[in-house]
Amino acid sequence: MALLAAAALTVSCSGGGAPAGQQGKPGQAATTPQAPVIKITPEQGSTKVSPDKKVVVEAAGGVLDEVVVQAGAEQIEGKFNADKTRWISKSPLKPSTDYNVTAKSGVTQAASAFKTLKPEREFTVVDVTPNAKGEKIGVGAPIMVRFDQPIKDKASVEAALKVEAEKPVEGAWRWIDDTYVIYRTAKYWPAHQKIKFHADIEGVKGGKGLYGGKDHETTLRIGAKQISKIDTRKKMMYVYVDGKKKQTMRISAGMATTREYTTTSGVHLTMERGNPVRMISPGRKKGDPGYYDVMINHAVRISNSGEYVHAKNNVWAQGVRNVSHGCINSRPDQARWFHDTMQRGDVVDIVGTNRELEWNNGWGYWQMSFKQWKKGSALHGKA
Template sequence: MGALRRFGLAAATAVVLVPLTSCDTGDPAGFKQNAAPQPAPPAQTLELTPAAEQKDLPVSTEIGITVANASVRSVALADAKGRLLSGQMRPDNSAWIPDKPLDYKGRYSVTVTATDGRRAITKSTSFTTMAEPQRQVGTGMYLFDDHTYGVAMPVVVEFSEQIPEKSRAQVESRLFVTTTPAQPGVWHWMSGRQVTYRAPEYWKPGTVLSVRAALKGLPMGEGRYGDDDRKATAKIAGEKLELVVKNSNKHIDVFRNGKKVRSMPVSLGKASTPSSSGTMVIMDKQESTIFDTTGEPGDQYRVQIQYAQRLTWGGEFIHSAPWSVGDQGNRNVSHGCLNVSPSNAVWLFQNTHVGDPVTVKGTGVKLERGNGFTAWDLSWKEFVKGSALPVPQELLEPVPAVAPSPSVSATPSVAVPSPTDSIN
């Protein structure tokens, strides 16, 4: 019986092995499976602007790119001599921007390749640029290469003529700011002749600001074009210095990184010529300058002033005023400036930067919008409303206005106008 059982087991095993051996040599009926058909990959599309052989285009022309089911791998823009131009994609990948403006009356060809990682698609186009326009708008930027500024220094671009509202979005789209470390910001049109950029809060100490106003040849409305392409790379100081001026006690408190390090008496504007209340920014510093009011209404004189730091275009400065030392800390006698003693004026001059914030409180007269670098006198909620372009949702959330801490523990630029302040 045992032998039969062993035989039966062996026979059963043999029966099972036969079809397994057959599977190694073919697909017997009952074992073959039909593979599911693979869907065709989605079609790739790539469209470029300008369209082929367009003529008389601005030298600010960008290469517009519309791509589907692929990503841009390369952009090759060449001039008539075959020289390749460098450039960068916009953050939203909608266009490729040359690093420099194109030449007037130049011919260019461009080839763009996009890929999904398996397949590639390539398109080409060509175009020519216009002759140099006769009507050009002067541009300037209040930022100098290799300079160090205070934490409240805005990026300010000015124009010699009014930019119509309908043209401001296009102008704003050609203003680029890169910060290291990253601190996203927004542009705000103070007027048709000035646009200002800042972040929700003061720049972090040590930030590097790289700015390009890519405006050469850019249409600016009414048949006018931008005059130049301007760049600057500057640094923010390694400390946050803030000045707080209170009319109530007639003192200037100086905060360094949130800690009060000095307090000094001051005399502000008298009742007939009050100082402005609001957050200003030191715009310019002159160790010695001339205040000249001849030909202006009111007091007229021409006098030399020491250690002057400009706060407004209207002529408000912090400066040395030895003639009012007895009034400083007690009464206001100036024409709007902040009078300090010679020794305090020297200390401030040696410790402050262009771009440091100065907040004046309690004078009863509000700082006029655009009278100096007034970006920080607006709340963030107000500031973002001044952009001509849509503001990203993540930047729309209101941020508390930046206030000084209560703690007690490349490039050509528009020249700063000569001081025309009354003696203060």
């Protein structure tokens, strides 16, 4: 009897007969499970699809086994949700492009073909500074990016800007105007590394009828950690390279008889160099008191208000008196060394005067706290 009972149980579990009380009536067909239903967005035949729209594939009554989205030979990446009932594309679509979508869920297959719209206007990256060919930049260097069209949807565009460093540090973008955005780190870059900047803007919406054109990629190289310390009261300048003192320089700073002739205190960055550089007194014409028009050797710009570190053969004043119109002058041979050694974005930290460098005077971005800097980001806060 026990063996017969076991055999009966086995037959019941195999589905060979209906459980007691659930037998169908004579002639009634067995119930067939419904096939999954697949929905694809954008729908088949859609045209003028906005490139910032996502491709979404959903399965009802089953899981998605496969989703393929292609534009020609290029396949678009996407991500499934936890239970694989939904797939969504990761990146923006390309404008003016034909797309084909195929999906499978069990026995069900579905497809959709659609086309993205042609933008009224496109924007591109037209400049990344500092980024001259073969250039090494300083540890304080910002990444300054300009677009050729005004950007209204700043959050979407900013989200497409990526900075990948070999030795990462925290950083944030700040919008200066509708075409100009700057990346600054919270602390100085670690020296001797490569940084990759990506603007993955193709298809990104920048405003009404405005979409990103071609993506942009740039590799920047951080050189030595070169930091100069200047004390205008002691009339001295010390240059440190990778933590070691390389130069001790007697200097003469601004005479400070007026605000114009007062050297600014604060964290400056080296911006450019020239040999020689023509310097003309601002707002004065020939014959006016204080007028000058001179050629200065081995000059390194540190602000937009006319401040340079440069050569001048007035060694009688250097280390003794501040007699300049606001620049830092030093012995010609040492000024030449500084000129030849500088990298754009090197730090020049000046103390000792009552005139503070403005954050937007030249590359004075380190004059602003990082907390305040982030408020200029479209993603992190409001300015």
